[in-house]
Amino acid sequence: MAKLVKLKTVIRKMELVDLYKLAGIHLGLATEAYAVLRGEAQQEVQGVTENKYRDEAADAVVTTVEILTEVAAKAINKARGTYITIESPALRQPPGPVHLALSRLLADTLKNVFAKIGLEAAAPVLVVGLGNWQATPDSLGPKVVGKMFVTRHLLQYAPGVLPAGTRPVAALAPGVLGITGIETAEIIAGVVSHLKPGLVIAIDSLAARNVTRLYSTIQIADSGIDPGSGIGNRRTALSRAEMGVPVLALGIPTVVPAAVIAMETLNSAGQRNRNLQGELGPPAIQAIISDLLAPFGGDLTVTPKEVDDLVTRTATLLAQGLNLALFPQLSPEDLAMLSA
Amino acid sequence: MAKLVKLKTVIRKMELVDLYKLAGIHLGLATEAYAVLRGEAQQEVQGVTENKYRDEAADAVVTTVEILTEVAAKAINKARGTYITIESPALRQPPGPVHLALSRLLADTLKNVFAKIGLEAAAPVLVVGLGNWQATPDSLGPKVVGKMFVTRHLLQYAPGVLPAGTRPVAALAPGVLGITGIETAEIIAGVVSHLKPGLVIAIDSLAARNVTRLYSTIQIADSGIDPGSGIGNRRTALSRAEMGVPVLALGIPTVVPAAVIAMETLNSAGQRNRNLQGELGPPAIQAIISDLLAPFGGDLTVTPKEVDDLVTRTATLLAQGLNLALFPQLSPEDLAMLSA
């Protein structure tokens, strides 16, 4: 009997996955996409592993999800690869001592990924800030680019100023398709073929399913950027296959799609009311949501009121962690001076 | 039997009103608050009248709701007074010929209100932009202030430059309580006692219940600003009783609270599924919503992605309408030149 209930829940959950697909909602976080797939029953999914540990100093939980097979990738609607999330409620608080620990945890995590990829100490790196700097929740990437310590031109035009072995780092915020008329991947591919970096790091704002994840989670993915995983309508992938070099994606959830809030409301109501489960099928749910969100539809997002502050703060932390990981020979104090 | 169903719907609707109150949600638009109260059954509410007409040139519907009694004011959760809404989907489109018609319709509507209030042609007017210019959806008021044609100082320091009889207009965006530590009404009261204007016009961003109202509706209310009707947490009223002079409130809905999206989802599900109605009472709904929106709670709002453009465009239109109404002796071309 307990088994039956479980099965029913799983079926309902699978419908939720289908609904997400129907609504064209692409969750940015692998842990969330995986959780939706697993359901409350927490049943394991073949081809996916998940590990967690806690970092006390940073008040953070670090979760590593590996999507190992194509079948699992399809089910979970994310590319194969390793997805690391650093979750800490401190991320959305005003800067304090925990933030230093968080930027160090991020730097250490990135250094591990660099080692795994085989990135050499002086290999050039290109940081790409995806998104639209004029739309606050989509401006995370451009803001991080503005706070990076960029060295490529200094090493070229003012050699000797920086310590020997300093990594050449370039950074670019190419803008969004609606403004440029050019796919971001097209612009980056041109620059990559010219700069020949050892690694591309792409920063993006992500869409989350759960409000608690907003501005509290950093995801690092070695699979690059999925088309459509960000909050803007990115249509093409930014991945090793396309770029010819490894691509690391770094993102923070900045919005929950309004359609997800509506779906999760029904999901939650369904859990409290068994009758609802049978009667409100996907077509009815679709109809309710599209009525509710017209005339804006998928363009409606849920954000906290203090979004301007939250994006600025989290961009600063991402840039600090990146700078620490990319320039191990410089102290945090030097980097604060150089990239302020 | 049909009567019974009606009654049931009305009862459920009344619960919705209570839920709004419980959740501390204060709808900015009187037409919406009135609609919630009336329910689908569209039954009349004593002490409230509603009239509509269509303006073809502006592709707009103009609705006037009058809340005549204290009992009605309490039920509808809005102060007694006249609330005029101008609704046009064109408002959120890029500027075009309809916008000229819309700004004229707004100016004519305002002139009628001025006449009703008995505002003299050369009486000074103080325009107040409520809200926080650093939080995009709350920046409508400050943006309008920035686009007003301000004349008070010109008439004082450069007399003769403006046509005889030009109205002295001043404008102020005092900032929000969280930044100033001072209630907006306290600041304005000080300025009003010094300037002694014939009228205060307060501009505010409003919270709507329905996504279709976002950036498509202008509300003009002679009752001033309710505490809490805007999207920021305004705690004190800005009304004739407080200021000693008539206060006109001008607002545009720029957000739907995320809690309202969740409520309306359940409401909509309930209309499709009679079983749900009986079983999901206010406490369960409260629990679902507060779980869903933690840890941000009431600070989560739903906005369209292009919120930056939409606020700028609608602020321009409000300023044009206000300038046309306040300076009848200046042509639209002159005003465009003077206030650009």
Add this chain to the structure above:
Amino acid sequence: MAKLVKLKTVIRKMELVDLYKLAGIHLGLATEAYAVLRGEAQQEVQGVTENKYRDEAADAVVTTVEILTEVAAKAINKARGTYITIESPALRQPPGPVHLALSRLLADTLKNVFAKIGLEAAAPVLVVGLGNWQATPDSLGPKVVGKMFVTRHLLQYAPGVLPAGTRPVAALAPGVLGITGIETAEIIAGVVSHLKPGLVIAIDSLAARNVTRLYSTIQIADSGIDPGSGIGNRRTALSRAEMGVPVLALGIPTVVPAAVIAMETLNSAGQRNRNLQGELGPPAIQAIISDLLAPFGGDLTVTPKEVDDLVTRTATLLAQGLNLALFPQLSPEDLAMLSA
């Protein structure tokens, strides 16, 4: 003979003062205005005293100029009072350890002034940010206001949250005459009569004569704000006489008027070429400069290219120093958390 040369230089310098007056240029810094008056001959001026000391930790020179008589005030074109400048080239560098020392030096200097004024530990303080947040070099005041730790409303609505004895602080950026139509002093007077603070602290961008002073000097003046000493066209004074409570002015030079660059060029040429001195009198100099700067005239200012960064950085430092001085019971770490 040496005496004669000295005298001649002084005379020429006096003409420079006259030229400044003719051109309507009002130097914001008392040390500069005093230096112009003294001339290279460094002769003393009756009714003015000047003292200097060096603070090593902050890499700063602190100069106190006291203007003691009305005659001296007229000659120097600044109100009677005490003017303290903190000069440090570190102020315009990216944040580093020196900045902590600088913010402490500023806090200690302010605390001394508070003691001299007799400001009680729990007396309310109103911080006023003068200037226009939309014009970068004039946005210092509004930026500082945005970074202040504001407590008045917390003490009122959430008593018990802050330590006992925390000072009520309010902050306001009222905007500029051209946008509001109202003199800043009129707005502030209304707020002061309502709030009854023990002190008003007014923050303003200043015009300097010397490029080296830009973003490297903080001036604290107990005489309040002179009309016209800021870079915007402030027309009325913000002083104890007007407000009924002590007014402290805090400013940083953010621009040099283009006309001053032109004058100083001629002045410098004159020092190298004795013939020039006799031949280029004030009318010729006036003509040269007004030809050169037409059609913008006095509205042309000289700013460093990185003005956006410099204003943000110096605003942060002013706010830190103010917060430290106003809230001695809170640690720098707490304040960084609270006002970030």
Add this chain to the structure above:
Amino acid sequence: MAKLVKLKTVIRKMELVDLYKLAGIHLGLATEAYAVLRGEAQQEVQGVTENKYRDEAADAVVTTVEILTEVAAKAINKARGTYITIESPALRQPPGPVHLALSRLLADTLKNVFAKIGLEAAAPVLVVGLGNWQATPDSLGPKVVGKMFVTRHLLQYAPGVLPAGTRPVAALAPGVLGITGIETAEIIAGVVSHLKPGLVIAIDSLAARNVTRLYSTIQIADSGIDPGSGIGNRRTALSRAEMGVPVLALGIPTVVPAAVIAMETLNSAGQRNRNLQGELGPPAIQAIISDLLAPFGGDLTVTPKEVDDLVTRTATLLAQGLNLALFPQLSPEDLAMLSA
């Protein structure tokens, strides 16, 4: 005798050119660079032609300077090519009827250049906004990019929406070397090799010698962008030789270098005082200026106070003219709607 005086003036003028070169000042406007070379004596320079006409409706003077030989190019410090300037004081006034005429004059001028280059009606065009959007006077290029009607992606993803024959237009604001670590020309070259446009149009803020030119002059140059002609430190050329396709440069002077104001002051004093001419040679002038502008040196610029408004207004006009020229099948009204 008159001849001798003339000669002397010309010699002094040549020294001025040398001084400009010494100070590393690169005038953005060919008409100004040419005027400096010609001197007041207005003597002709071999290898350069100049033609002027007046457009009454736009209150504008259109000047065409052709630099025909390498010798002339060297003397004038600008690349060989055709430089058209449209000068109108109305450009810096608030928008009015003249602006419509100005945008049409700009569009007609551009269409003539397109015809001369042989640009086909449906050939793709890439618009590049040079400069730094965070530094107001350098943000003209990025602002124009934000106002362009971009069609490349619409033609690709939504064919049929636009009239047949609509030109594919893409637009990019790649950022500045100090932020990206990559030369703008390197980024553009990658994009050009991928997009293969028929023409690149590069928008840049220019440095002027004369204050009257600020925000009143548009320059169109078929020689592309000189390294260093903009106000930011552009180090590499953006020209047909580098890109493999024609490059049109479109610019507006937004600053006068502070060093130029100082030089012109001395120049003007010299014209009034013959003694000065012989005595203040280039080394003395150099010394005066570098003393005066330390510690910022060449990074000091002269701008009008209302720079934010002026850049926004002129960016709008450039975008309107470009849109009219690139999309002859669309009406001004359609374009206003589409690119607002």
